Amino acid sequence: MLEISISSSLKDAVNDFKIGVIHYQNIVVDTLPPLIGDRLPLYYETIQLSLQEHPVSEVPGVAEWRSIFKKVGTDPSRYRPSQEALLRKIKKDGVPHFVHSAVDLINFFSVQHGIPMGIYDLDHLSEPIQITIGSDQDSYPGLNGRVMHLSGKIVSVDRTGAFGSPIVDSKRTCVTEQTTNALQIVYIRPSMELEEAKQLIQKMAEMFTQVHGGNHEWKLMN
Incomplete structure (x- = not known):
């Protein structure tokens, strides 16, 4: 399994x-099958x-x-959790932006379960990986076309x-139709039982590999 950890901070x-x-591993990224x-x-x-009423x-x-954002020092009204941004786009436009099978399925999962998540091209990553609170040195060109400054996030x-x-x-690790190995990070609600x-x-994981082939391994970290 991948070398990944959550920081003490x-x-x-x-x-x-x-x-x-x-x-x-060994996935094929294309378009979603018609059934989905x-x-x-x-x-x-x-x-x-449903969002017209709530x-x-x-x-x-x-x-x-x-x-959670407030606890780590992020203003959620300025920097929204990604699933909130997706839901706001759906409320406004009726659909999110469709990209390819991997991103489209991840967005579906995110909306369905009300949690943020990301998927990354593993061939563009170098272990070890850590989930932490960003410092002034942490930034990257984001998929939204802006430079993300990650201090306190x-x-x-x-x-x-x-x-x-x-x-x-980030753009650096985004999944494309050339991706064959990927990492998905699912930001579970802290209130959810293990x-x-x-x-x-x-x-x-099972649904993703049903769509994309290949195989998977997973773990819950807390």
Whole structure:
């Protein structure tokens, strides 16, 4: 399994912090199969309708992750958890931005479970990997076209530097249709029981490999 850890500073700030880590090997990234892809617009339309009655900030996973951001020093009104940003886009436009099978499936998982998550090209990562609270030295060009400054934010770092966060990920490690090995980080709700969290991670890993082939191994870290 990958060499990955959670820093003591992050554990001190969020006592019940936990993540799921899934390692995918020999996957094929393309477009979602029709069985899933054709149903997503209707699913997102249902989500959009539900958000007309309930503010995005009141969605349980969003509310919980906003509180976690505050604990580490991030203003969640300025830097939103990624699943909140997805939900706000769905509320406005009806659908998120479709990219390819890997990102589209991860976005579906994120909206479905109300939690942030990221997926990264393992061939562009150098172990060991640590999930920590960023410093003034941590930044990267983000997938949103902006430079992300990560001081006081939850961040994933490897030997090269920062590459991901539950806000927006870096261009350096983004998954493309050429990716064959990937790392998925699932930011579990701290309030979720361990057994439920394990079942969730396993379910996502199995569905991902059903779509993309290859194999996986996973673990829950807390």
